[in-house]
Structures are given as C-alpha cells and as structure tokens.
Amino acid sequence: MRDVLISPSILSADFAKLGEEIRAIDAAGADMIHIDVMDGHFVPNLTFGPPVIEKLRPHSDKPFDVHLMIAPVDPFIDDFAKAGADILTVHPEAGPHIHRTLQAIRAAGMKPGVAINPGTPADVVDPIIDDVDLILVMSVNPGFGGQSFIDSQLRKIEAFRKKIDESGRKIILEVDGGLNSETAPRAIDAGVTAIVAGSAVFKGGPSSYAGNIAALRGEMVS
Numbered sequence: 001m002r003d004v005l006i007s008p009s010i011l012s013a014d015f016a017k018l019g020e021e022i023r024a025i026d027a028a029g030a031d032m033i034h035i036d037v038m039d040g041h042f043v044p045n046l047t048f049g050p051p052v053i054e055k056l057r058p059h060s061d062k063p064f065d066v067h068l069m070i071a072p073v074d075p076f077i078d079d080f081a082k083a084g085a086d087i088l089t090v091h092p093e094a095g096p097h098i099h100r101t102l103q104a105i106r107a108a109g110m111k112p113g114v115a116i117n118p119g120t121p122a123d124v125v126d127p128i129i130d131d132v133d134l135i136l137v138m139s140v141n142p143g144f145g146g147q148s149f150i151d152s153q154l155r156k157i158e159a160f161r162k163k164i165d166e167s168g169r170k171i172i173l174e175v176d177g178g179l180n181s182e183t184a185p186r187a188i189d190a191g192v193t194a195i196v197a198g199s200a201v202f203k204g205g206p207s208s209y210a211g212n213i214a215a216l217r218g219e220m221v222s
C-alpha cells in the first residue's frame, strides 16, 4: 500500500475533553487533525466554529484540516484563518462562487480544499483543479459520524486520481466517511493519499488510538 496521511476526525472525540483528545491523537501518530464544522443548515447537524478551533490550536502543531459544512462560507474565511486553520475545505454547493471562495482562502494564507458529496460528479472539479491543494471525497453523506462507506465512491476516487496525475499538481486526495481497516485499503488502492476517520480512530479510548491509526495505515497492530 502507498503511504497515506491519517487525519482523525474529532467529531468522534469526547467533546468535553477536546484539547486532551487532540494531544492524544497527535501523540498516537495522526498526521493532521480533521475538524468538521457544521451549521445545521447545509447539513443537518451542528458542531462548532472559529472560537473553539482557536482554543484547540495550542494543543497540536499538526496541520488543522478544517472541513466546512456551512453556507455561506465567504463571511467566515478570515475568522478560520485567524483561528489557526491550515487547510480549509468547502463544498461547491455552498456557493455562490466557488472559484472566488478558493482564491479568498488562499489569500487568507490557508490551503484551499474542495469537498465532493456522494451525489456530486467528479467533473465539478475540472474548472478549479488549479486552485485546490486538497480534494475531499465524501464517502458518506455529510453530517454524522458512524455511517457506512458508500462503495460507489471508489470509482470517483479513481477518476480524481487520474485528474490529479494529469494536472501535474501536488494535490492531496482525501476520503472521509466509513473508513476502517477493511475500507481504507480499498480507498488507498483506488488512489487516495489521505484518510479521515472518526469512529475507527476514537473507538476504545486513548490507549487504543495508536493501534487504531496504525491499522488504518495497514500496519500490524501489536
């Protein structure tokens, strides 16, 4: 299997101990920290926003990989930059002008990412592939952790692998939703370079995190 980045989603962490949880996954070998921001409007769930991210920032030096499931996005871009986001990923459906939004994210000093829902075709990325540093393939409908991986998204990952290789650009191809030790190898074979996992990392509590992360990389767990 190729090397992959593991980005644990703190959606499955103990929200009463978020700082502690981030320190634990950092120490357990996480490459990035995946932070899901939901507004109860773009997706049917609510999490948190820039003030919480700012308080979490001192707990890890690893990149904060922030996935915005909010609409609109543009009024909040500077707030996420100030809070310490490194990668800011948005949905084309959040509108109204995805190209302008990606440029604004880069201008604010962050890496722009685009998130693709299970029902959204891969071609939506064609006009903006030069403007993104990360493509996030949602392998569940966004909003909740603990859902099952949607197999049809493997074909989309393969399509993105081809598009990225043809672009000649260094773009992280990330997958999110239902990843575990059975689905992760299939996503890696299809071409992803980063895996987001919530339930599969946080199950069993802090003493299990290192083994859970290693299992997603396809390493033997002792």
Ligand SMILES: O=C(CO)[C@H](O)[C@H](O)COP(=O)(O)O
Pocket (backbone or CB within 6 Å): 009, 011, 012, 034, 036, 067, 140, 141, 142, 143, 144, 145, 146, 147, 176, 177, 178, 179, 196, 197, 198, 199, 200
């Ligand atoms: O973005 C998300 C949901 O919108 C979560 O990051 C994702 O679903 C991870 O959870 P799990 O690994 O439990 O499926």
